[in-house]
């Protein structure tokens with residue numbers, strides 16, 4: 001067994017590299033891309049987003065296609081993957097769709113100082129895991145693997161992307177570019193500042209480019225595990 005799940009990072013950005021509005025959600029995908037993302041979600045064991053995304057986007061993070069839900073059920077899986085989030089402050093609302101929608105398991109990796117508060121707020125809707133003084137994404141991946149997660153989809157936002165990429169924990173990047181500019185430097189970008197393993201001295205491997213209506217999908221292999229099947 002691998003010590004961390006196969007990790008696929010999926011993100012939509014504007015032409016000028018932003019992934020949302022200032023404190024608000026912006027739809028950057030189109031229907032074809034949402035359909036593609038639904039299929040990717042259905043192929044995964046868990047989906048992870050940061051607490052910022054839970055608060056700002058209020059995502060449901062469930063497989064929406066009945067056929068795909070049925071296929072998962074036929075394989076003995078929950079209709080949708082396990083939902084995972086990370087938080088330091090535990091400032092999360094148990095009524096958010098992340099917790100309220102879908103029957104599957106919800107995991108909250110919480111920094112140790114806020115674990116008691118997180119259990120009080122979220123203990124009835126999620127399993128709160130003590131992630132240590134600062135949640136380390138590699139350790140989180142190891143814990144998910146021990147819980148049977150073989151394939152993890154990371155779906156944002158900037159802070160989470162940055163940690164997974166700078167820690168070299170991503171095997172595959174699926175990036176869609178929407179034909180819009182957001183034009184506000186206060187908006188979140190795809191990643192924050194950091195030291196990335198792929199840079200002018202070590203370029204990432206582009207393995208596929210696909211047009212989906214008015215968006216383009218760029219698929220990068222970021223590790224030798226790229227394309228690994230279970």
Ligand SMILES: NC(=O)c1ccc[n+]([C@@H]2O[C@H](COP(=O)([O-])OP(=O)(O)OC[C@H]3O[C@@H](n4cnc5c(N)ncnc54)[C@H](OP(=O)(O)O)[C@@H]3O)[C@@H](O)[C@H]2O)c1
Nearest residue numbers: 011012020050051052053087088089135156157158159160
């Ligand atoms: N276009 C897309 O594909 C896409 C997808 C998803 C999100 N987004 C956008 O991304 C934006 C949100 O990005 P963001 O960077 O502000 O937030 P984020 O990455 O979703 O979440 C950041 C939060 O996660 C928690 N966190 C992150 N790393 C942690 C660690 N190591 N240990 C413990 N907790 C940790 C902290 O939560 P606490 O503050 O609770 O302590 C932190 O404030 C939104 O605008 C959203 O619309 C876009």
